[in-house]
Amino acid sequence: MGLNKGWISALAGTFFLCVFLVSCEDDLNTTIGEGVIPGEPFISGRAEYDVFAYNRSSVAVQTNRLPLYQVGVYDDPVFGRREAIVTSQIAFQNLQGNPVFGNYSQDLEDLPEASRENDTIPENETVKEVLLYLPYQIVPGSSSDTDGDGVPDELERPEDRDDPNSDQDNDGLTDLEESILGTNPFDPDTDGDGINDADDEATLTNTFANAFALDSIFSRRLINNPNQQLIGEEFTLKVERSTFFLRNLDPNTNFEEAQEYLSNTNIPSFTEGNPLFEGTVTIDNEQIVTFNEDDPDTDENESLTINTELSLPPGVRVALDPQFFQENILDKEGDFELFSQSNLADFIRGLHISIIPNNEDLMILFDLLQANITIIYEFDDFVVDDDNPAGIIEKVEREFTLNFLQNVNNAVSGNAVNTFIDAPLPSDIIGQLDNPTENASRLFLKGGSGTFSELRLFNEDAEIANDIIADIRANDWIINEANLVFNVDRSRLDLNGGTIEPPRLYLFNAENNTPLFNVLAEPANLQSPLDQFLDYDGILERDSEERGIKYTVRITEYLNDIIVRDSTNVPLRLTLTSNVGIGAVQEAEATMGERVDLPLMNTINPLGTVLFGNNVLTEEEDKKLKLQIFYTEID
Numbered sequence: 001m002g003l004n005k006g007w008i009s010a011l012a013g014t015f016f017l018c019v020f021l022v023s024c025e026d027d028l029n030t031t032i033g034e035g036v037i038p039g040e041p042f043i044s045g046r047a048e049y050d051v052f053a054y055n056r057s058s059v060a061v062q063t064n065r066l067p068l069y070q071v072g073v074y075d076d077p078v079f080g081r082r083e084a085i086v087t088s089q090i091a092f093q094n095l096q097g098n099p100v101f102g103n104y105s106q107d108l109e110d111l112p113e114a115s116r117e118n119d120t121i122p123e124n125e126t127v128k129e130v131l132l133y134l135p136y137q138i139v140p141g142s143s144s145d146t147d148g149d150g151v152p153d154e155l156e157r158p159e160d161r162d163d164p165n166s167d168q169d170n171d172g173l174t175d176l177e178e179s180i181l182g183t184n185p186f187d188p189d190t191d192g193d194g195i196n197d198a199d200d201e202a203t204l205t206n207t208f209a210n211a212f213a214l215d216s217i218f219s220r221r222l223i224n225n226p227n228q229q230l231i232g233e234e235f236t237l238k239v240e241r242s243t244f245f246l247r248n249l250d251p252n253t254n255f256e257e258a259q260e261y262l263s264n265t266n267i268p269s270f271t272e273g274n275p276l277f278e279g280t281v282t283i284d285n286e287q288i289v290t291f292n293e294d295d296p297d298t299d300e301n302e303s304l305t306i307n308t309e310l311s312l313p314p315g316v317r318v319a320l321d322p323q324f325f326q327e328n329i330l331d332k333e334g335d336f337e338l339f340s341q342s343n344l345a346d347f348i349r350g351l352h353i354s355i356i357p358n359n360e361d362l363m364i365l366f367d368l369l370q371a372n373i374t375i376i377y378e379f380d381d382f383v384v385d386d387d388n389p390a391g392i393i394e395k396v397e398r399e400f401t402l403n404f405l406q407n408v409n410n411a412v413s414g415n416a417v418n419t420f421i422d423a424p425l426p427s428d429i430i431g432q433l434d435n436p437t438e439n440a441s442r443l444f445l446k447g448g449s450g451t452f453s454e455l456r457l458f459n460e461d462a463e464i465a466n467d468i469i470a471d472i473r474a475n476d477w478i479i480n481e482a483n484l485v486f487n488v489d490r491s492r493l494d495l496n497g498g499t500i501e502p503p504r505l506y507l508f509n510a511e512n513n514t515p516l517f518n519v520l521a522e523p524a525n526l527q528s529p530l531d532q533f534l535d536y537d538g539i540l541e542r543d544s545e546e547r548g549i550k551y552t553v554r555i556t557e558y559l560n561d562i563i564v565r566d567s568t569n570v571p572l573r574l575t576l577t578s579n580v581g582i583g584a585v586q587e588a589e590a591t592m593g594e595r596v597d598l599p600l601m602n603t604i605n606p607l608g609t610v611l612f613g614n615n616v617l618t619e620e621e622d623k624k625l626k627l628q629i630f631y632t633e634i635d
Contacts, residue, residue, distance in 0.1 A: 042632050044480070049468065049627040051484065052460035053453050053574075053613050054440050057425075057433045058596070060262035060449050061603045062586040063418035064246075067367065068137070068578075068604045070418055070448070072235070072355035074218050074363035077496035079446045079608045080423035081361070085268045085354045087242050088368055088404045088416035089345050095413060097340035099333070101125045101400065102379035106334030121393065123379040125330045127322040128397070131374045132239060132277065133288075134353070134366045135315035137216035140528040172198030184208040207304055209287040212314055216365035217283070218606055219357075223498040231285050234358045237318060239277040242350035244270035246415040262589060263420040263449045263603075268352055276320045276351070280358070288312040325375050329400075350416075363606050368404040368416050375400040420449045434591050436460075440613035442489055443625070445576055447502070447605030449588075452598065453574040454510060455484075457562075457627060465569055473563055477631035482559040486574075487623040488540075488548040489610040501548040502607040503530060505538040506577035506599055507555070511570045513585045513597050516558040529579035538580060548609070559629070575602040576609075 063069075070084035092099060100106075102123035109122050165174045171188030187208065188196050214229045222228055244267045249255040261267075290310035294303040328348060332338045337347040355362060376399050384391040405414040424430075429444050433451065439460070444451040458465040486505065493499050508515050517536040530539060538553045561567035578601040585597040612623040 042634055044630065044632045047472075047629045047631065049458055049629070051458070051614050051625050051627050052439050052456045053443055053625060054436055054438060055433045055442075055444050055451055055453055056596075057451050057591055058449055058588045058598060059590060060264040060420075061588040061598055062260050063263040063420070063448075063603060064261040064415055065258065065412055065586075066416075066418065066600060066604055067582070068216065068365040069368055069416060070363055070365055070420075070604065070606055071353055072363040073357050073361045074606045075220055075361040076446070076606075076608050077220065077223075077499045078493065078610060079425060079429070079444075079450060082363075082423070082448070082606060083354075083421040084363065084606070085352060085419045085421075086366070086368070086416055087244060087246070087267045087350050087352050087419065089246055089350050089414050090348060090373065090402045090404060091406060091414050092341055092344065093401045093403055093406075095341045095406065095408065097343065098338060099400065101330055101333050101377065102396075102398070103381065110334075121380060121382050123381070125333070125377050125379040127326040127330055127375060127377045129376045130320040130322050130325045131317055131376070132320050132371075133312060133315055133317050133374070134371045135313050136214050136283075136285075137365055137367065138313060139213035139215045171196045186211075207306065209289045209306070209311075211286045214283070214285050214314065218363040218500060219361050220497075220500075221360065223500055229285060230283050230362070233283045233362065234280050235283075235362050236356040236358060237277060237279065237281045237316060238275055238352075238354045238356065239318075239320060240271045240275050240352040240354075241273055241324070241348070242267070242270055242352050243272045245346065245349050246417065248345075248415055259415070260587060261415075261417040263418055264589075265417065265419065267417055267419050268354070270349075271352060273324075274321070276324055277318050279318065281316055281318060285314050287314060288317055320373065325373075329375060329402075330377060365604065369407055369412070371404050373402040375402070422449055425451075439615040441615045441617075442492070443486070443574065443611040443613050444608070445502070445505070445574065445611065446608035447576045447602050450608060452602070455507070455572040455574060457559075457569055457572070462569070469562060469569060472629075475631075475633065477563075477629075477633050479556065479560055479563060479629055479631050481554065481628075481630040482556045483628045483630075484553045484555060485626055485628060486551040486553070486611045487625075488550060489612055489623075490547065492610040493548070498547075499609070500607055501540055502576045502605060502609055503540050504577050504580055505551045505553060505574060506580055506583075506602065507538065507553050507572055507574050508583065508599070509570055510573040510597075513583070515580075515583050516553075516555050516572070518557060519581075519583075529581060532579075532581045536580065538577075551611070573598075575599055576605045576607060577601040578605050 069086040069088075070082075071086050073081065073083045075081045102109075102125050104120050104123065108120045111120070165176060167174055168185050169188040173183065173185075175185045184207075214231075217230055219230060219233075221230070246261070247259040250257050250259040288311065290307045290312075291303050292305050292307045294301055329338070332347075337343055355364065376397065378395050378397045380393045381396040382391050383394050403414070405412055405416055407413070425433075429451070432440060432442065432444065436454075437460070440453070443453045445453065456465065458468040484507065488501070493501070506515075515536075517533055519533075522533050522535060536554055538551055540548045541550050541552070543549050562569050573596075575598060577599060580601070582599075582601050584600045586600055586603065587595050588598040588603075590596050612620065612625055614625045616624045
C-alpha cells in the first residue's frame with residue numbers, strides 16, 4: 001500500500017504556541033464572579049497549544065498473569081490479522097496434591113487382602129466423562145435490572161427493555177408477571193405441557209435457562225452491527241497437551257521473581273499426542289443448567305427444576321478425551337506425578353487452547369480463573385447395610401475438578417501465556433513508527449503486541465516547553481479545565497470497510513506509570529468499566545451512525561500540577577484500555593530490544609484505531625491533536 005501524502009504535513013520543525021482568546025458569546029467564556037470583587041470582574045478564555053506526539057511499536061508484550069486471555073483470530077481492517085493461542089497449566093483445586101479418588105487412598109487399596117478391612121476393596125476408578133468449561137464474558141449489568149422495571153435484563157429483549165407490561169411470547173402474561181411467577185417470558189409454554197402459562201395452574205417455576213448479553217467476542221462481522229452477539233455462530237475449538245514447561249519463577253533472579261513470558265514466545269509448537277478435543281462449538285448465551293434429582297418421597301418431580309447452585313453462566317463446555325485423564329490422572333493415584341502441584345505441573349505441563357473460525361474471523365476473551373475441567377468417574381464401593389449384612393459392591397459416581405488459574409490469598413496462582421501470531425503491519429504504518437524526532441500526522445493505537453504513542457505537551461524540546469509553561473504561569477490563570485482532544489481519522493478507519501473501535505483511551509505518566517487522574521477523587525463504579533472516572537473521560541464520542549468522532553481526555557489536575565505546583569512536564573504514553581480503573585503495567589519489548597511498560601488492559605485488547613496527530617495538513621487543522629486550556633483571569 002502506497003504512502004498517503006495527505007498524512008504528511010508540509011510544516012516541519014519547531015512548533016509554536018497558538019493562543020486563541022474566545023469571545024464572551026460562548027458559555028465557557030461568559031463573565032463569572034462579577035459583583036464578588038467590585039471593580040475587578042473575572043473573564044474566562046480558551047487557549048490551545050501544540051502537542052508533540054510520535055508512534056512506537058511493541059514487538060511483544062508480557063502475556064502471562066493476565067485477567068483475560070485472547071483465543072481465536074481477529075482480522076483488523078487497519079492493522080491486519082492476529083491469531084491468539086493460550087497455553088495454561090492445570091492445577092489441583094485449592095492446590096492440594098496427592099488426591100484420593102473414591103473413598104480410600106491407593107496405598108490402602110494396594111494392601112494384600114488379608115491386611116485390609118473388607119470395605120477397602122480395589123475401587124477400580126474409571127473415568128466416565130471429562131468436561132472442559134470456559135465461561136464467556138457477560139456484559140456488566142446484564143444479569144440485573146438496570147432499568148428498575150422489575151424484570152431482570154436477561155428476561156427482556158432490547159426493544160422491550162423499557163416496557164415491563166409487554167408480552168414477548170404472547171401467552172397472556174406480561175413480562176413482569178412472568179418474572180414474578182418464575183415462568184419464561186420467551187416461551188408461552190414454560191413447562192412444555194401444551195398449556196399456555198396464563199392458563200396453566202400447575203406450571204413449575206425455575207425450569208428454563210436464563211439468557212445473558214455476551215461481551216468480549218470480536219469479529220469483522222460486528223463492524224456494522226456492534227450490538228450483535230454472534231449467537232449461533234460456530235467455530236472449531238482445539239485442545240492439545242503442551243510439553244512446554246511454564247516456569248513460575250525466573251532463574252535469572254535466583255528464583256525470587258515471577259517468570260515473565262512474552263507474546264512471541266514459541267509455545268504452541270510444543271505439543272504431544274492427539275488433540276484432547278477438536279470439534280465444532282456453537283456460541284450460546286444461555287446458562288448451562290443442571291437439573292435437580294427427583295426426590296421419590298415427594299409428589300413433585302424435582303428433576304424438572306434447575307439446581308441454581310450447580311448451573312453455570314454461558315460458556316464453552318465440551319467433552320475432553322477421557323482416556324487421557326484416565327491414564328494421566330486417575331491411574332496415577334498415589335504416584336509421584338500427583339504428589340504435589342509442582343509435580344503435576346512438571347508431568348502435565350499444560351494445555352494449548354485455540355480457535356479456528358468457521359467464518360472469516362472470531363476472537364473470544366476468556367477468564368481462566370473461572371474455567372475448569374471436571375472429571376466425572378465411577379468406582380466400586382463396598383456397602384454393608386441391614387439388607388446386605390455380608391456386603392455388596394455398588395457403583396458410585398463422583399467428580400474431581402482441575403482448575404487452570406486460581407485466586408489464592410488475593411494473588412493469582414498458576415501460569416498461563418497468550419501467544420500472538422501477528423501479520424506484518426502495513427508498510428505505511430511501519431514507516432511512521434519509532435521516529436522520536438518527527439511529530440506524527442497520525443497516531444496508530446493497537447492493543448497487545450501492536451502500537452502505542454508517546455506525547456510531550458507544548459514541544460518536544462524541553463527548554464522550549466518550559467518557556468511556554470513559564471509564560472502560562474506568568475498569566476496567573478486559574479485553569480478550570482485542560483483537555484487533550486484526539487480526533488478519529490474516519491477516512492482511514494473506513495478505507496477497508498470499517499473497524500470495531502476501542503471505546504476508551506488511557507493516557508498515563510510514562511516515567512512512573514501513574515494515571516493522570518486522582519483515583520481517590522471518584523468512587524469506583526463496579527457496574528461497568530465505562531462508568532468509572534468520567535471526569536477523566538477518554539471515552540469514544542460517536543455520531544448518529546455510531547461511528548467514532550473523537551476522544552477527549554481531561555488532564556486538568558495534571559496540568560495544574562505543572563503550572564501551579566511546579567511538577568515536571570514528563571513524557572506521556574497513550575494506549576487503549578479495557579478498564580481505565582486498572583492501571584497496572586507489565587513489561588513489553590519495543591524496537592532494538594528496549595523494554596517499556598504498557599498497561600495490562602492494553603495487552604488484553606485486540607482492537608485498534610487511528611487518530612489525527614499534531615502535524616497535519618492545513619485543511620486538517622480542525623482535526624489536529626491539541627491541548628485545550630479553559631481558564632479564568634482578572635480583567
